[in-house]
Amino acid sequence: xxxxxxxxxxxGILLDPGSPLRIYYEELAxxxxxxxxxxxxx
Amino acid sequence: xxxxxxxxGCTSVCLxxxxxxxxxxxxSSVVDxxxxxxxxxxxxxxxxxxxxxxxxxxxxxxxxYGHEVVxxxxxxxxxxxPPSSGAVMRSGKFVESVRTLGxxxxxxxxxxxxxxxxxxxxxxxxxFDGVLLVVHASRTSKQVARDATDDLLDAEVNLLGVVLNGxx
Numbered sequence: 001x002x003x004x005x006x007x008x009x010x011x012g013i014l015l016d017p018g019s020p021l022r023i024y025y026e027e028l029a030x031x032x033x034x035x036x037x038x039x040x041x042x
Numbered sequence: 043x044x045x046x047x048x049x050x051g052c053t054s055v056c057l058x059x060x061x062x063x064x065x066x067x068x069x070s071s072v073v074d075x076x077x078x079x080x081x082x083x084x085x086x087x088x089x090x091x092x093x094x095x096x097x098x099x100x101x102x103x104x105x106x107y108g109h110e111v112v113x114x115x116x117x118x119x120x121x122x123x124p125p126s127s128g129a130v131m132r133s134g135k136f137v138e139s140v141r142t143l144g145x146x147x148x149x150x151x152x153x154x155x156x157x158x159x160x161x162x163x164x165x166x167x168x169x170f171d172g173v174l175l176v177v178h179a180s181r182t183s184k185q186v187a188r189d190a191t192d193d194l195l196d197a198e199v200n201l202l203g204v205v206l207n208g209x210x
Contacts, residue, residue, distance in 0.1 A: 006087035014058040015112055017065045021210065025055075025062035028205065032059075032149065033068075035172075035202060 043174050043205075044154040044166075046190035050178040051207035053081040056153040057117075064115035068148035071108070071116040073140060075166060076155045077127040080120030086111060093121025097139050098130045104139040105146075116147070128163070137169040157190045161197045172202035179208040 013019045043059075045052040056072045063070035073094055074082035083090040097104045097118075108118030124130060144150040152170065160166045160173065167173065173194060177187040187204070194201045 008085050008087060010054060011057060011085045011087070014054060015061045015115075017061075021058060022062055022065065025058040026066060028055075028059055029063045029066060029068070029149075032174075032202070 043151060043176060044157050044160045045176040045178075046157050046182060046186045048079060048156065049181050050176045052076075052176045053085055053153050055174075055176050055205050055207055056082070056151045057085065060115050060117075060149070060151050061112060063149055064112055067114070069114045069116075069146065071105075071118065071143055071147050071150045073104070073108075073118045073143070073150060073152050074120040075131070075152045077120055077123045077131065078155055078159065080123065082117060082153055083119040086117065088119065090119045090121060093119035094136075094139075095121035095124060095127070095130060097121070098133060098135055099124075104143045116143075118143075131163055131165055137165050140170065157193055161193060161199065167197060167199045172200035174202050175204045176207050177204060179206055181208065 013021060043052050043056050060070040060072045072082060074080050075094065077095070080090060092107045094104070094107065097107050104118055105116060107121065108116045111117050140150060140152065152166070154160050154166055157175070175190060175194065191201070191204065
């Protein structure tokens with residue numbers, strides 16, 4: 001039995017900094033970090 | 043992070059968000075809290091031998107049961123699911139462990155179960171800063187999305203926003 005990583009293609013895209021999806025997640029991250037309810041970053 | 047029903051892409055949004063934060067130089071973490079249908083490890087193609095549940099019955103901090111999938115992004119899988127998973131999640135140790143993990147991170151993203159389950163589990167609905175609702179552009183009907191939003195608001199959960207997934 002192999003325990004080696006068999007990362008899904010979708011995960012590969014999500015983790016890839018060059019993915020076209022990344023800009024949308026960065027926008028979501030910025031929105032979350034800007035919320036007063038969410039712990040502010042240093 | 044929660045969704046009205048499985049298949050809306052909750053896990054994808056968790057991973058995408060945490061990866062984006064890490065790429066922006068922030069320390070992020072994803073914790074799989076969906077003990078009924080844990081999916082984070084499957085998406086990453088990794089085993090689920092240890093994780094959140096191991097921490098809840100063990101002695102070590104939560105970060106010891108996760109690993110970095112990219113620099114600054116820690117992922118903690120659900121871990122083996124005990125028969126009494128509900129009781130484990132209700133324990134004060136769950137909230138305490140996640141909060142301790144968050145002390146060293148800019149954002150901890152919890153991959154949660156469906157809205158119905160999140161509302162039933164007060165540790166998930168009220169134990170942290172807020173809830174993001176993920177709906178899918180083609181798989182989630184408008185009525186289901188509306189009902190889920192109403193349910194969260196009726197339960198006085200701090201609904202931070204709604205993510206529309208599957209648009210591209």
